[in-house]
Amino acid sequence: MRSVDYAALTRNLSAVVPPARIHTDPLRRLSLGTDASFYRLTPEIVVIAESEAEVSGVVATCRSAGAPVTFRAAGTSLSGQAVTDSVLIVLGEGFVSFAYDEAEQIVRLGPAMVGGEANRRLLPFKRKIGPDPASIATAKIGGIAANNASGMCCGVGQNSYHTLAALRVMLADGAVLDTSSPAIIATFRATHKPLLDGLAALAADIRADAALTARIQEKYRRKNTMGYAINALVDFSDPIEMLAHLMIGSEGTLGFLARVDYRTVPDYADKASAFVVFEDLENACRAVTALKNTPAEAVELLDRAALESVKTKKGMPVNVDALGPAASALLIEARAPDAADLRARISAVVAAIDSASTLTGVAFSHDPQVTARYWDIRKGIFPAVGGKRPAGTTVIIEDVAFPVERLAEAAMDLRALMDAHGYREAIVFGHALEGNLHFVFAQGFDTPEEVKRYGGFMEAVAELVVGKYDGSLKAEHGAGRNMAPFVEREWGKAATDVMRRVKNLLDPENLFNPGVVLNDDAEIHLKNLKSMPAVTPLIDGCIECGFCEPQCPSKGLTLSPRQRIAASREMRRLRCDDPNAPELAAMERDYLYAGDTTCAACSLCSTVCPLEIDVGRYTRSLRADRRGFVAKAVAGAAARHFAAVTGVARAGLAVGAAVERVVGAKALKTVSGAANKVFGTPQWSTAMPRPKRTSSAPAPGEGAPVLFFESCASRTMGPAAGDGSDPLVTVAARVFARAGYKLIAPDQTDDLCCGQSFDTKGFPDAANAKARELAQRLGSHEPIPVVFDASPCAARMKAFSDEKFQPFDLVEFLHAKIAPRLTFAKLSDPIAVHATCTLRKAGLAPALMELAGLCADHVIAPPGVTCCGFAGDKGFYTPELNDHALRALAEALPETCREGYSSNRTCEIGLSSHSGRRYRSILHLLDEASR
Secondary structure (H helix, E strand, C coil): CCCCCHHHHHHHHCCCCCHHHEECCHHHHHHHCCCCCCECCCCCEEEEECCHHHHHHHHHHHHHHCCCEEEECCCCCCCCCCCCCCEEEEECHHHCCEEEECCCCEEEECCCCEHHHHHHHHHHHCEECCCECCCCCCCEHHHHHHCCCCECCCCCCCCHHHHEEEEEEECCCCCEEECCCHHHHHHHHHHCHHHHHHHHHHHHHHHCCHHHHHHHHHHCCCCCCCCCCCCHHHHCCCHHHHHHHHHCCCCCCCCEEEEEEEECEECCCEEEEEEEEECCHHHHHHHHHHHCCCCCCEEEEECHHHHHHCCCCCCCCCCHHHCCCCCEEEEEEEEECCHHHHHHHHHHHHHHCCHHHECCCCCEECCHHHHHHHHHHHHCHHHHHHHCCCCCCEEEEEEEECCHHHHHHHHHHHHHHHHHCCCCCCEEEEEHHHCEEEEEEEECCCCHHHHHHHHHHHHHHHHHHHHHCCCECECCCCCCCCCHHHHHHHHCHHHHHHHHHHHHHHCCCCCECCCCCCCCCCCHHHCCECCCCCCCCCCCCCCCCCCCHHHCCCCCCCCCHHHHHHHHHHHHHHHHHCCCCHHHHHHHHHHHHHHHHCCCCCCCHHHHCCCCCCHHHHHHHHHHHHCCHHHHHHHHHHHHCHHHHHHHHHHHHHHHHHHHHHHCHHHHHHHHHHHHHHHCCCCCCCCCEEECCCCCCCCCCCCEEEEEECCHHHHHEEEECCCCCCCHHHHHHHHHHHCCEEEECCCCCCCCCCCHHHHHCCCHHHHHHHHHHHHHHHCCCCCCEEEECCHHHHHHHHHHCCCCCEEEEHHHHHHHHHHHHCCCCCECCCEEECCCHHHHHHCCHHHHHHHHHHHECCEECCCCCCCCCCCCCHHHHCHHHHHHHCCCHHHHCCCCCCEEEECCHHHHHHHHHHHCCEEEEHHHHHHHHCC
16 A cells, blocks of 8 residues: 555545544544554544445545555454554444344344344344354444354354355445345356456365365364455355355455344243352363263353452352362353253253262253353453453453363463463453363553563464464454464465465455454564553553443444543553643543533443443543632532522523523524534523422321432423423322322422532532431431432432431332332333433332333333433533434334333433423323322
């Protein structure tokens, strides 16, 4: 490739893709260019592509400019195959597509569809896709297929290569081949005859070499993602099929996968798992060899260090501290189409293991909650080790495969090799039934000596895996940059030359992802290593895996949690190494909006992070650090005079309502939206509430007393225009009375607040003062339950509970105390529910669903809607966050669904505005269904 004028290229790309989706600023280039590997390359240009036509235009423009192109789906890859210093094309939501042919049992998926979401949609058909990587809840189909990712249960037979039905691929010359379309195939055969003839000639050359043919067939009997899938040249006679299967595992170096069609596999409901502990690693591995010929679905190995890393995780079935220094475990799963078959399979598995060699025996659990915890423990190993590494180091996971019959010997050799190179803290685990072992260790790259140590270790690993055992240096993670220099070491010259010919046939200009899979630089795996400087203990444990991203409401609008951490690390590095760097000033300026203002600080990221890293908490800490004396003084005054603050808010709502009556809701929204962008004033919403009218205290009743506290939002904001709903406290009194409780409402509450709004804005002192005041005031009553109508308030106040003050979330109390005492008549119309971030973090989302299920036959929780992005008052002041978070809500609800329910007033405003439905408190639903 020639020298590239990226400024000119950016201008030319603007004719293909809207400029808003072309990023050249330092913050976006760095954050969007980050993946889960330990390599750092910052793209010159990042393009968010939403259609095949846009990808085609970008590729053509880059080809003309001589600029290499790399494709990115979720960026969960671990070997450096999704980073670049040229042009990065990130797949947008336009590439999320799903279509299932039930008769053929084939699913057609867009490359931006998340693997776990594909399986969720296939669940009603009792089918799933074959690949099951541990990252499936985040990884996208494009990456899963491009890396031939497998996982814990799919083995070799159900990976992308073997379950591929068809695909749609764009080649480097811009041509598109759809192998499900006979017409397109016929045209392609005519236009690309030299290419297809070249593949056929390659296949003929291989078949003429019996030794090479045998070598290829043997290598692919076990897991292997080193190099290209040249078994396609042996397995198929039609060059079209050869080309399609060569794309699997090609890591974006041969073509762009615009759609992948899978033959689905059964998703058996009958399953059971056993967690079996052995005295040492060798005995555990010998058991694996015995299990190879049984109907075990999966066998996962955990060595002693791996067990230690997850010993405190919920559901760990053994006391790890009581085990010996070499103890190891196998997590075994059996699945079957029915219970009788499952029992037979379990019996075969149990019979294959010498129970005398175990410390726990072989006991299978059929309890889904127990077995889910087993697998959560297994999935948490890699991130857990990464989180415990020394600050400033990175975590490396290697991925090898040995012949299963030699697994015990190989595992012991691997353990000894790690100890000899000073990696005594390393752990070994993996998909043992396939001979596939992962080993994880912490590595610093801040000194030449450490880089040299890593280089020497990798040489030794290559010699062990290939030289002694003829295994695979990459079994399922892809060669990437990490193993590219070792491809010829593993395959030999003849096979590697075939791979080079494949690359030259399909991408003669080396346009797509150069340097990945094949690389002539013998030290490329030791270059462009990611810096991981310590920033704060709140985020230092992050390994940038990206598991958090699907939960984040600002992902795709500005930054995700992973991207906020990556940017924070880079800014810290620049402050230390080059404080005058112009990119530092630009990043710090842009981070204020992209990293802070648009962060909902909802902390949902922590619920899926194996290390429970809370970027919301980190953001709140940054806000607190920036608050000066004057800002703190103003916040303190607002806290002390909070009744006046709520009064001003009511007055503002009254003025807005009056203006709306004159100019109309749409006009007011337009004008206020423009003012919001210029002056930062609140944006009016079509679902904006009217000021709360004073509601009379509930009439005294009989039964056990309960104190009901309305949040400041509920006390300030009444129903929207045209909504004649009763005041919430009135509804609560009715519902509680039916269940035999006497509701008590505290007097003079306008000055009371839990402090949540102060805390999210970075004023922890004012926030805690208000919370303590509230706890003291409400605790001055006799010790009775205090039910909070808003879930965020309840969650915050639980930290201030004592024997006098017993706070309950509304959903928690309704589910545990109220609903069991009521009789319900289910509503016939479908209803929508939204579990707030707080409910999700507290584990109360299922309780909300159960309450709704008592009240209606059809309950809808729209998939893909996590945090609503209203975030206290950001729905007013940063409305684009709420808009982005709920962009798919209306489409996810059927026309017949006209009502929605939640447990936080401000969330309900945003949900109503973006769905076109009325959202109210879950109390209203119980009131209506229990009459």
